[in-house]
Amino acid sequence: MDVFLAISEPTRRGILDMLAEGERPAGDFVAAFPGLTQPGVSRHLRILLTVGLVSVRPLSQKRLYSLEPKKLAELDRWLERYRGFWDGRLNALERHLDRKKASRQSKPERKPS
Amino acid sequence: MDVFLAISEPTRRGILDMLAEGERPAGDFVAAFPGLTQPGVSRHLRILLTVGLVSVRPLSQKRLYSLEPKKLAELDRWLERYRGFWDGRLNALERHLDRKKASRQSKPERKPS
DNA sequence: ACATTATATAAGCCATTCGTTATATTATTC
DNA sequence: GAATAATATAACGAATGGCTTATATAATGT
Known part of the structure; x- marks a missing residue:
């Protein structure tokens, strides 16, 4: 999966759009996309992560995602x-x-x- | 199919790259991508066309494709x-x-x- | 009219992707 | 240490995408 394929998915673009405003915990995205389940959102985050479009840092049990502009x-x-x-x-x-x-x-x- | 999905495919990006240099007949793309068959290329052109990324005009039996920058x-x-x-x-x-x-x-x- | 050239469409197969439910992991709190 | 909270992973079915071969369409030339 490359960058072009990664952003071809509307939900993932939505996630990036949210991240444009700043770092956010995974739960925020689960809340923001009621049409999807938590594992569904988690998989999109995983894809964005492996492609390199986002990064994560742990904060207690949460995982804070942020945009990787490069x-x-x-x-x-x-x-x-x-x-x-x-x-x-x-x-x-x-x-x-x-x-x-x-x-x-x-x-x-x-x-x- | 939308624009994002359309450009997520490498061959289609290749076609667009060629079109950046000017109008070209479909056959040029068939020649440029030896890994694909003629119908394969034709389908990519169809997709780019329906999405609105390219346009066509007929010239005798040929079909000249050009970039649709909007x-x-x-x-x-x-x-x-x-x-x-x-x-x-x-x-x-x-x-x-x-x-x-x-x-x-x-x-x-x-x-x- | 028939063959040729250029391109498109149809049908089917295989791989990938997206979504789900169920379960695992990790950290926190009681 | 058991319960809870936050997130990730596994397994799997359904849909989609891209490729192929075979066939159709359309224009040109003989």
Whole structure:
């Protein structure tokens, strides 16, 4: 299983989306996806972990998952080839860069759980 | 089948990569992937077509496929959320923007201070 | 009309994946 | 140490995906 296959699953993208806001215990995902059972969610986490899209650290009985951005950069590098093919994209990039540059001295913060 | 699933397959990414260089007849892909049979390639093209990642126009017996960038922009919009999580990305973006700007105006600026 | 070229569709097989229930593991609390 | 809480693993069935061979469609050339 590679990164592309890993993010092809909606639930796993949902998990990543939640992790974009910060570190979270596995239980949060179980609660967030009522359509799935706990083992089901656990398996998705396992997949994201083995692929390298997330990492874990134990906190008592809990396991805190967090985003592993380097792997997502892989995906971005693939898209790189196609960027410039669509219009309207440039403005979005410029806006993003402006935000980035404006907050360059401050590190991106992570919400504690 | 959605865009994420469509690009999760290596052969289909290969097809898109070839299309990044321009319009191509179906036969080109059959030739480019010796590990697959013609119907196998045809099915991948069908999938890319139904998802909206490519389009076709007939030219005599041939069918010319070309990239449909708008659909890839969808993927990019998803990644947007995560951009800014990895380092080193900024420079690549800036380089790209510089290229873009350079092609839009006659005199590109070397480095903003 | 018939053969050829280019591509698509059909049918079937095998591998993978996703979900489930049941059970195991690990840490905490009483 | 027994009970509880949080999470992981095992085993398995159902669905999906991708590949194949065989066949169909469509346009071109003779």
